[in-house]
Amino acid sequence: MKKKNESQIRIQVLKHILKNIPENVTPASYLSEILYISLESAYRRLRGEVSFSAEEVILLSHNLNFSIDEAFELKKDLAVFNLDGNLQQNTSEFLYSVIRIYDDFFKRSHPANVESFSSEITGNHLLHIFLLLYKNLFKFFYFQWARQKSEFPSCTKLSEISIPADLESHRLSIVETMMHAENITYIFDKNTINSTVDSIMYFFRLGLLDKEELMLLSEELSLLIRRIEEEAASGTNKIGNKRNYYIANHVDSNTMYSIYNNVHESFFWMYSVSPVRTNNKKVCVNHKEWIETLKKYSIPISKANEFARFEYINTQRRYLSSQMKFECS
Structure with missing residues (x-):
């Protein structure tokens, strides 16, 4: 199986986060508020220029109720603890x-x-x-x-x-x-x-x-x-x-x-x-x-x-x- 590079993983995680953000809020505003970052920093993540940190993914998974395993599309026999x-x-x-x-x-x-x-x-x-x-x-x-x-x-x-x-x-x-x-x-x-x-x-x-x-x-x-x-x-x-x-x-x-x-x-x-x-x-x-x-x-x-x-x-x-x-x- 071909390994995914850093850019592919970044896009994959971003898509999963965007899928779970409520439709009645703008993604940049939501990320800025939840992650305590500036709007510019939020837009850089949305453009895929900067990766979400592990702490940010964990925080978003808690607030948006999604599984970290799903965000990273881990193999079925692996789990994140x-x-x-x-x-x-x-x-x-x-x-x-x-x-x-x-x-x-x-x-x-x-x-x-x-x-x-x-x-x-x-x-x-x-x-x-x-x-x-x-x-x-x-x-x-x-x-x-x-x-x-x-x-x-x-x-x-x-x-x-x-x-x-x-x-x-x-x-x-x-x-x-x-x-x-x-x-x-x-x-x-x-x-x-x-x-x-x-x-x-x-x-x-x-x-x-x-x-x-x-x-x-x-x-x-x-x-x-x-x-x-x-x-x-x-x-x-x-x-x-x-x-x-x-x-x-x-x-x-x-x-x-x-x-x-x-x-x-x-x-x-x-x-x-x-x-x-x-x-x-x-x-x-x-x-x-x-x-x-x-x-x-x-x-x-x-x-x-x-x-x-x-x-x-x-x-x-x-x-x-x-x-x-x-x-x-």
Whole structure:
């Protein structure tokens, strides 16, 4: 097969971008606004004189809901994966960039921007997006990550660090944005909170958390368990958007599959806070099939299945109480 030269690839990507730009706006104005470039720079790209950078193509793919794979016409057995965040950044910058990815994703899925949206999330422990919901849990997560990266001495206590104001503001923003996602299904491992509780107790026994901090973290985990219980019982969140819960004996990994405006997107969390993402349709469809298989062998606890819900919620509460109650007293 004959290889494409740089000019052919540039024209190919440009055609795909133009095909997806809304008809009611001029391409130059749209590119100038989205990419924060001058009109002249936009026209140079439209004339094919300058190539779009990788960052620009990614940004446009997010805003125009197209697959990068399709734009570059990759072979069917190849897929593009994006790793968000830069591990070389300090913890504040890194978490800010990762939260921005989540925030952009949930804003794209807002009912005002899409005709329909559904997402399915699998978790073998509490995902970072849940820790974002609570101030002290997020601070503990920040502390844990910064310590792992050796940004302060290992003897530093949780009370000695603080969350930068702009990062806390961004956290609050995504909490609001996440509420508006229309339809989310969660498939959790039966021991959802265990690893988070174990991590907290590890640092407490090292003397890096005091009893007051331990109590605050315990209270927020209790609030999270209650939140899951209430959403599972009603089948909706506080503003009426659908929330379904399933419990599996074991979940291999933390992932998220979403579809909106006929665009597929998959997230995979491995050993980092930042997800690996792809819009490759084949990968996403296979991911969806895996989730459906997992769901088939899981127990639904939403709405009518009160006994299974009661058993799952009490398992979380018992573990939390058994590990923290005595220490907090």
